[in-house]
Amino acid sequence: MDSEKLLAILRLQATKNIGDILAKKLITATGSVEQVFLEKKNTLHKINGIGTHVTQHLFDENNLKRAEEELTYIQQNNSVFSYFLDDEYPQQLKHCIDAPILFFKEGSLNLNNDKIISIVGTRNMSSYGRDFCNQLVEDLKEHNPIIVSGFAYGVDICAHKAAIKNNLQTIAVLAHGLDEIYPKTHKKYIHQVNENGGFITEFWHDEQPMRENFLKRNRIVAGLSKATIIIESAKKGGSLVTADIANSYNRDVFALPGRATDVYSKGCNSLIKNNQAHLLTSAEDVVKMLNWDIPKASIPIQNKLFVDLNETEQKIHDYLQQSGKQLLDIIALDCNLPTYQLSSILIQMELKGAIKPLPGKMFEV
Incomplete structure (x- = not known):
């Protein structure tokens, strides 16, 4: 991971009033963690949950200074870390909406x-x-x-x-x-x-x-x-x-x-x-x-139930089948789809009977 990206992640972690859920929402809405700090405040304010009380802390120079100090430490000590959008990030943890955007490990x-x-x-x-x-x-x-x-x-x-x-x-x-x-x-x-x-x-x-x-x-x-x-x-x-x-x-x-x-x-x-x-x-x-007593080879693999699902819909269906019920924002992150596009797709899948909506913007197969 390059220094610019890691610095942006650390700045988000250092920002008051921005937890992991809001941080992921910002990253999803802007397209990347670096872009969060390049967007105009007026654009950020249009994101649900982001107001002046958040942006005033987001661009606080003290946060940048702290993030730069931590970045220096990480580079000097070859610290090992995992970012929530990386492939090696634990899959079980990735399915949790409030999982840390970055964690360190040894x-x-x-x-x-x-x-x-x-x-x-x-x-x-x-x-x-x-x-x-x-x-x-x-x-x-x-x-x-x-x-x-x-x-x-x-x-x-x-x-x-x-x-x-x-x-x-x-x-x-x-x-x-x-x-x-x-x-x-x-x-x-x-x-x-x-x-x-x-x-x-x-x-x-x-x-x-x-x-x-x-x-x-x-x-x-x-x-x-x-x-x-x-x-x-x-x-x-x-x-x-x-x-x-x-x-x-x-x-x-x-x-x-x-x-x-x-x-x-x-x-x-x-x-x-x-x-x-x-x-x-x-x-x-x-x-x-936990079905640990069932050999993997004997677990039947379910065929496609909905032959009229397109490739993207099938991808979402398979994801939900594996992860269980999940929040809209997390589905968007894990399936690499913009939230506005995903919402439309989910409606079509619901009409086809492939998924069902749940309270709190959650969906399941």
């Missing part, structure tokens, strides 16, 4: 494996939770999944260590820059994680582990994975937020049940009770729900 990551699961839970895990986590990962070993977690105390680090012990790749998603580490006591695991996977973060190299960063991190933990597993949780906690996010992404969620009187089983029991998570009693539950 280690020996290989995200080609489509069997990716997240394991999260309380920092105050019991021996019951620890034993179950270790056994679960060991029993899943034959399916060679990638284990994702947040590198925190308790369930997170237990999941990472269990993956390493069973020679499985593990990904630690951080709530700070790669030059920092939290908690400090987990420094001793850095080499092992890098040797067996690696680290991912959307935060710049020297970003501190601020409280709000952990909630942002949780969406990456959920978005990378096909399923999120909650080992133990109190009635409130970050792992329940991760479960909510995973549900919003239409990903499977599993929860380990516990005794009604156990404080750190209340959250999991509530998820199961309210049909927000599948009951998890063994690795077999995960394997069956």
